Amino acid sequence: MLGHMKNAGPRVMLFRSLALMGLLVFACGGTPRAEPGGDWRDEYRRPQSIPYPASNPFTPEKADLGRTLFFDPGLSASNTVSCASCHKPEHGWSDGLVHSRGDGPTPMLFHSPTLLDIAWLDRLGWEGKFRDIEAVTFTPITSPAGMNMPEEKLLARLAADPAYVEMFARAFPGKPINRRAVELAIATFERSITSKTAPFDRWIAGDKSAMPEAAKRGFALFSGKAHCTECHSGWAFTDGSFHDIGVAKEAEAGRGQFFPNSLKLQHAFKTPTLRNDADRGPFMHDGSSATLAQVIEFYDKGGVDRPSRAEVIKPLGLNPSEKADLLAFLRALTDD
Ligand code: HEC
Numbered sequence: 001m002l003g004h005m006k007n008a009g010p011r012v013m014l015f016r017s018l019a020l021m022g023l024l025v026f027a028c029g030g031t032p033r034a035e036p037g038g039d040w041r042d043e044y045r046r047p048q049s050i051p052y053p054a055s056n057p058f059t060p061e062k063a064d065l066g067r068t069l070f071f072d073p074g075l076s077a078s079n080t081v082s083c084a085s086c087h088k089p090e091h092g093w094s095d096g097l098v099h100s101r102g103d104g105p106t107p108m109l110f111h112s113p114t115l116l117d118i119a120w121l122d123r124l125g126w127e128g129k130f131r132d133i134e135a136v137t138f139t140p141i142t143s144p145a146g147m148n149m150p151e152e153k154l155l156a157r158l159a160a161d162p163a164y165v166e167m168f169a170r171a172f173p174g175k176p177i178n179r180r181a182v183e184l185a186i187a188t189f190e191r192s193i194t195s196k197t198a199p200f201d202r203w204i205a206g207d208k209s210a211m212p213e214a215a216k217r218g219f220a221l222f223s224g225k226a227h228c229t230e231c232h233s234g235w236a237f238t239d240g241s242f243h244d245i246g247v248a249k250e251a252e253a254g255r256g257q258f259f260p261n262s263l264k265l266q267h268a269f270k271t272p273t274l275r276n277d278a279d280r281g282p283f284m285h286d287g288s289s290a291t292l293a294q295v296i297e298f299y300d301k302g303g304v305d306r307p308s309r310a311e312v313i314k315p316l317g318l319n320p321s322e323k324a325d326l327l328a329f330l331r332a333l334t335d336d
């Protein structure tokens with residue numbers, strides 16, 4: 001049960017850091033530490049480099065080709081929809097719609113997720129149905145609700161375009177223009193889409209004035225009373241795993257469709273990164289929260305109570321100033 005095993009990691013890490021904090025408190029004669037130190041910093045340290053897989057190592061030629069393909073509406077049947085139509089850089093690589101719209105008359109099933117920091121995700125898609133970034137590519141391209149473009153037609157279009165022929169030749173010398181080349185190039189570009197340093201990172205690194213006081217109080221709530229770090233853990237604020245937080249409708253199995261015998265994966269969807277959340281919205285797999293303030297109201301109430309819902313999700317009893325502090329913290333995760 002992959003979905004379950006993956007839940008263990010971050011929780012163990014959290015307990016370890018809580019235990020260490022306990023030791024520090026003890027060592028300091030019982031005074032709780034107001035500022036982060038040692039182990040805390042390690043847990044939130046941003047990685048130094050992007051993990052390109054051995055099966056698709058970075059080359060500038062592939063990334064350039066991938067960027068061109070990503071922004072090209074010529075990948076859709078109508079010549080009007082590109083990947084960037086639903087993953088807009090200026091909207092936090094999402095699209096601002098409850099359900100994305102592509103080339104077809106019907107909207108997509110889900111709200112479009114951000115592409116920020118996806119290089120670090122093990123499984124892609126709200127339900128985790130894609131095993132890697134490469135594997136996502138042709139689903140939106142060929143889907144009638146997405147770009148509505150048959151694979152053969154796309155490959156023929158690319159092969160007939162001298163500019164593409166040249167770019168493919170540079171990225172994949174001596175190789176044909178085929179489905180795999182398109183996947184490898186677009187995925188290389190996508191892995192380069194990363195969040196940058198935010199006020200929170202500067203505060204974690206020791207700059208005490210980098211975050212307003214409200215955001216510091218918000219972080220204490222986030223990692224304490226509100227239990228948010230149980231799932232939004234580590235520097236990217238996601239455990240990369242799947243949980244029912246009480247958002248999904250009864251008819252939505254989520255990750256549970258692949259694990260019918262796992263109670264906790266019924267109605268479970270992927271924990272999104274919280275980095276740059278203030279740039280996007282609506283939120284959740286179904287776009288059901290319009291603003292971050294609404295997300296906080298949602299968690300304060302605790303969502304639909306059912307057996308699959310994660311134990312930590314329950315009414316929090318936050319007062320208005322605590323809600324404002326949490327919001328200030330979430331805003332401090334946006335890079336500048
Ligand atoms: C019509 C809107 C639309 C278009 C066009 C579109 N996407 Fe998406 N994208 C979505 C939606 C909706 C999802 C969520 C799908 C799911 O979870 O099953 C998604 C999911 C993804 C994911 C998974 C992200 C994650 O965090 O798990 C990747 C990667 C992605 N798209 C890349 C692309 C690429 C590359 C293109 C162009 C070839 C593209 N998308 C075109 C709407 C779109």
Ligand code: HEC
Pocket residue numbers: 222226227228229230231232242243244245247248269270271272273274277282283284285286292295296299310312313326
């Ligand atoms: C049990 C795990 C869990 C806990 C605890 C948790 N979250 Fe989440 N969070 C998720 C999952 C899973 C989603 C996506 C749910 C969906 O779309 O159905 C989510 C979605 C979100 C989103 C929307 C992000 C986006 O880009 O769509 C925000 C913001 C958020 N959570 C903040 C918080 C805050 C603040 C707390 C603490 C009050 C918290 N979360 C506690 C798992 C969790």
